[in-house]
Amino acid sequence: MNTKTLPVLSIATLAYLIQPLTAGEWSRWHGPNGDNIVEAAKNFNPDLNNWKISWQEQVGLGYATVTTADGRAYTMGHDGESSETIVCFDAATGKKIWDYTYQGDLIPKMHVGGPNASVVIDGNNAYAISKDGQVINLNAKNGKKNWSAKLIELLEIELPNWGFGSSAVVYKGDILISAGKTIALDKRTGEPSWISNVDRAAGYGTPVVFTKSGKDYIAATDADGISILNASNGKEIGRHDQKVQYNLNATTATMLNDEGAIFFHNNTNSAVLDFDGKSLTEKWSDRKLKNPFTSSVKYGNSLYGLNGKQGSSAILYSLNTSTGEHNWEVRDYGFASLIGVGETLLILTEDGNLITAPANAKEYKEISRKKLIDKTCWTNPTYAGGKIYIRNDQGILICLTPA
Template sequence: MLHQKLKLFFTFALVATYADLGLAIDWPNWRGPNHDGISEESGWYKKWPSSGPNKLWKASVGTGFAAVSVSNGRVFTMGNRSNRDQVIALDEATGDELWRHTYSEQLTANLYDGGPNATPTVDGNYVYTLSKTGKAYCFKADSGEVVWIKDLKRLYNARVPKWGFASSPLIEGNQVIYNVGTRGVALHKNSGRLSWKTGSGTAGYASAVPYDHKGKDALVIFAADSAYGVDLSNGKQLWKKSFRTSADVNAADPVLYNDKIFLTSNSRDGELIELRDTSTRSKWKNRNMRMHFNAGVIVGDYLYGADGRIERGKTIRCINMKTGETEWTKTNMPCSSITASDNKLIILTRDGTLYIAEASPTRFKQLVKSKVISGTCWTVPVLANHSLYVRNSKGLLNKLEMSKMVITPQPLDVKVAGNDLEFSWPDKGNFILESSEFIGRESIWNEVGSGTAKEGDRLVVRVRPNKTGQQFFRLRSK
């Protein structure tokens, strides 16, 4: 008899039964829901094992620097393969590809790997993207169906910057705004019809940032040689601040601080400006924070960011936004991109090392670090629903587990069915059956069974036992 030949051991504890997760939210656009690089998630950080955070899945998305946007169970990003841009939607839980749309677009690898610069923006069931030469798309998020496409360069005689358009689309009300032309262009988001345009001047590489200008909905647009305040309703100029930089690389998004704006580039002084009705006034400027591509994050009255060129800088810095003075400097950190959540900094270095640190102005307080991805990493990490997304320039995208939800263990029943074992458990939650030949620190657990069937209110799996004489089984939450 089967049960006389085989010792069966059953473990009912789940791999992860952690404390309450706190708040978990989507991240539907570049720099997050509040356009400041800060997630409102809480309770996501748990100390990793020595091997680093668990990798939930990986995907190949093509060469480029687009970050991910996460919304309604889907992950969106962009890449380039064989001189064709790829707009890709992945299943958030599994990483499986849901849809992909491709179109002709040169890689344009000029002093870097090339590929798309802008991140997709999700608004309900619609996804908006922008290519380096100004092709603006609107897709249905669930199917990838093209709703509309506009060639902004051709339609509005917009001059393409040296490294291509890089601004992620911004949704404000019924408009989608791009940093294209002198101080932006706005389209009606449902139809792609022109709302307003502002001329054919050269754009910067930063995305439009929404703000309140004396009670009026407005935008900060960082052009090639100036920053502009723009009336959201009609595109008219509210103020202008000259900001000339080497090779016109105004790439880091303007950062809002109370009623002021911090402007920065790697090649000139960073400057905090105060806004007046139609002009600006400098509050302070210095070379303490010269961010290249990725804007920093403000927590309280302190700005945390990477100082220096992205391809060779090695400094993370904290500055006091009231005075511009440096609070601390951390060296030997290959120029990094930073996001923040729950009073913690999430730092991904150029070489793919991930740091979690306290957002503290007193000193750099590292909590944990781990090498999480290979290759060149210029793209900011994204925290969404207690998972972290990191990518490299060649298109490797990893989803990392930050913490797990509390899962109620389910009772696992077993009976002999011919030469098989039949396992069943209540159809509650999302579980898989796993087996190992021993239990210990080096245990290897593998999913078993030829497929899960539903019988009434229970899930059933049949397993052909091995011949070792000892086997352990457990349920694990996906």
């Protein structure tokens, strides 16, 4: 491993850029602050033996996370034939409030298929992206369509190998979507505001907006690496090339500080990059640290994430962001996903075990573990409004509440 010292600061520079959120809501990909952590969790009980299944529903094939707003829960799924559905539930009861069904391709390449993106809620608007690249804006209250657009036509690209994976990111008056090129669509009309000046094969990660020295930038991944774009016009400013296996660059970059330090990882390599306003510089990298599409969680000077591909050999780790040195490793976690709830890691393994553990860089110690669901779980859990949501690729959605 090649290491150099990197100053450690904190993320939290984006709150003013994104729609206002009620404490405890998870209305977009990676949660309230875009860092995969919900901080408003003082009453969270990490002992899963004190949680019960409140309700369970079938939402269709796919991997879309659950998002929440105003007492409602949203997700997406596919019927396995020719239709996708966006669905809205009463978060308290699981009663369906509305659904919106449309023609959409399954694209089951090396997985069951179905949508990847989260439904993003911005006030009275819901923004969804289908597996085949339809961008759909619905009224979040009643499910009526406001507008739709097709990424393949707007970006003049072919369908990516694994369909589209990026969730929408609300930024000022636009929504941002990455698929090789990054596009800003007027969130009221769906008309393009700008398209980035790049022409690379699509990645599957969601773009990240960040601020450095008073200027806004976008970290956007594609099949061959990561670019830093001007947030006002999409012009590429910095670039780091990283060829990945199968062109499967599907993780969301993790901002490490307010000065442009970025953790970028995929199924081939992991690296910390420093953006100085003009270019990207690699601070350290580790080709042994690999993950196809599970994003990491940052607490202080430490990152928590998964190393490895599908199967029981995958490793849960904590590492020092300054040096890349590992604090600890735990084997046999399978291809898990994780979020942060207060100071607790909430981990969902691919075989349906939900696990809690302190976000502690000194040692790893499980608090509790509970088997809740079968089949393949590649979707991040959600914690919002005092509830835990998990789903599998077959579309079984479970809502847990304190017992």
